[in-house]
Amino acid sequence: xxxxxxxxxxxxxxxxxxxxxxxxxxxxxxxxxxxxxxxxxxxxxxxxxxxxxxxxxxxxxxxxxxxxxxxxxxxxxxxxxxxxxxxxxxxxxxxxxxxxxxxxxxxxxxxxxxxxxxxxxxxxxxxxxxxxxxxxxxxxxxxxxxxxxxxxxxxxxxxxxxxxxxxxxxxxxxxxxxxxxxxxxxxxxxxxxxxxxxxxxxxxxxxxxxxxxxxxxxxxxxxxxxxxxxxxxxxxxxxxxxxxxxxxxxxxxxxxxxxxxxxxxxxxxxxxxxxxxxxxxxxxxxxxxxxxxxxxxxxxxxxxxxxxxxxxxxxxxxxxxxxxxxxxxxxxxxxxxxxxxxxxxxxxxxxxxxxxxxxxxxxxxxxxxxxxxxxxxxxx
Numbered sequence: 001x002x003x004x005x006x007x008x009x010x011x012x013x014x015x016x017x018x019x020x021x022x023x024x025x026x027x028x029x030x031x032x033x034x035x036x037x038x039x040x041x042x043x044x045x046x047x048x049x050x051x052x053x054x055x056x057x058x059x060x061x062x063x064x065x066x067x068x069x070x071x072x073x074x075x076x077x078x079x080x081x082x083x084x085x086x087x088x089x090x091x092x093x094x095x096x097x098x099x100x101x102x103x104x105x106x107x108x109x110x111x112x113x114x115x116x117x118x119x120x121x122x123x124x125x126x127x128x129x130x131x132x133x134x135x136x137x138x139x140x141x142x143x144x145x146x147x148x149x150x151x152x153x154x155x156x157x158x159x160x161x162x163x164x165x166x167x168x169x170x171x172x173x174x175x176x177x178x179x180x181x182x183x184x185x186x187x188x189x190x191x192x193x194x195x196x197x198x199x200x201x202x203x204x205x206x207x208x209x210x211x212x213x214x215x216x217x218x219x220x221x222x223x224x225x226x227x228x229x230x231x232x233x234x235x236x237x238x239x240x241x242x243x244x245x246x247x248x249x250x251x252x253x254x255x256x257x258x259x260x261x262x263x264x265x266x267x268x269x270x271x272x273x274x275x276x277x278x279x280x281x282x283x284x285x286x287x288x289x290x291x292x293x294x295x296x297x298x299x300x301x302x303x304x305x306x307x308x309x310x311x312x313x314x315x316x317x318x319x320x321x322x323x324x325x326x327x328x329x330x331x332x333x334x335x336x337x338x339x340x341x342x343x344x345x346x347x348x349x350x351x352x353x354x355x356x357x358x359x360x361x362x363x364x365x366x367x368x369x370x371x372x373x374x375x376x377x378x379x380x
Contacts, residue, residue, distance in 0.1 A: 009148035043127035250277030263356035
């Protein structure tokens with residue numbers, strides 16, 4: 001574990017599934033008082049059973065185990081899969097089961113918190129596709145292990161979501177919505193928990209603030225469809241002599257998202273943004289490095305993460321961590337194909353361009369519009 005300040009959180013990068021799952025199982029095995037697990041997709045299988053058995057063992061030792069899985073993301077998980085854990089006194093909740101239009105709002109957050117002292121956050125779900133090194137096998141993803149003050153804060157954030165799991169999505173009082181719209185300046189370590197109808201998305205607010213004076217921006221992003229203002233922020237960095245590099249999905253589990261991102265390539269490259277597509281495996285990582293600021297968590301840069309889903313992102317202002325994050329970026333760059341603006345324009349058909357524009361319209365316009373309609377229909 002590393003830290004640049006004794007008063008701050010110690011951290012350790014977990015760069016692959018081969019690193020994150022052994023670390024998670026070891027953390028659960030060491031739990032003494034509490035285990036909190038929140039995940040979007042929990043799939044049955046050997047890995048899922050290993051995690052379940054570790055949770056059961058922790059509950060038997062006397063640790064209070066709580067598990068929150070998203071009802072849509074974990075559709076393939078049998079309802080009795082965690083039944084033994086519940087029988088022993090563990091608490092399992094399914095976030096937002098199907099209920100008319102509320103079904104559109106999902107819990108996309110991923111975290112494991114042990115004894116309110118250690119936490120693991122990032123993009124990893126629990127499933128066989130996440131096992132491996134992200135190059136020879138398994139999706140490319142990223143996580144971070146934390147020890148220190150942030151673990152307690154993450155536990156509180158989990159508790160809020162856990163309490164809301166079965167209560168639907170009643171809109172917050174206006175006074176509460178106004179309060180969360182206050183923004184910055186941010187402390188060196190700050191947790192952003194976002195969701196539908198919660199005022200301005202503070203992940204986006206903080207990121208735009210960091211981009212305003214940035215010189216060096218490197219982003220690894222599974223699902224990339226930023227709004228016009230974020231794209232303008234990137235263009236301004238280049239006009240003032242800075243550099244913006246993106247590693248996006250060369251292979252994706254959501255083809256529509258990949259097509260929508262590609263619809264922006266020509267405009268981004270015209271502005272001077274460098275685009276690379278990760279080749280060996282499906283890209284699922286989320287990492288943003290803006291000069292000495294690092295963002296790690298579950299949120300993508302697309303309308304669903306920015307406006308619809310519940311997300312979790314941690315912002316660190318730490319030169320040492322930023323340098324390590326740039327090293328991770330450089331490592332993935334070696335496995336990525338650069339996109340050439342001229343070749344990109346020449347080698348794609350009119351039909352492909354139509355598909356990309358249609359995907360953009362659906363994800364940038366229709367999906368958020370449907371979510372707004374669903375949110376307005378909810379009771380205050």
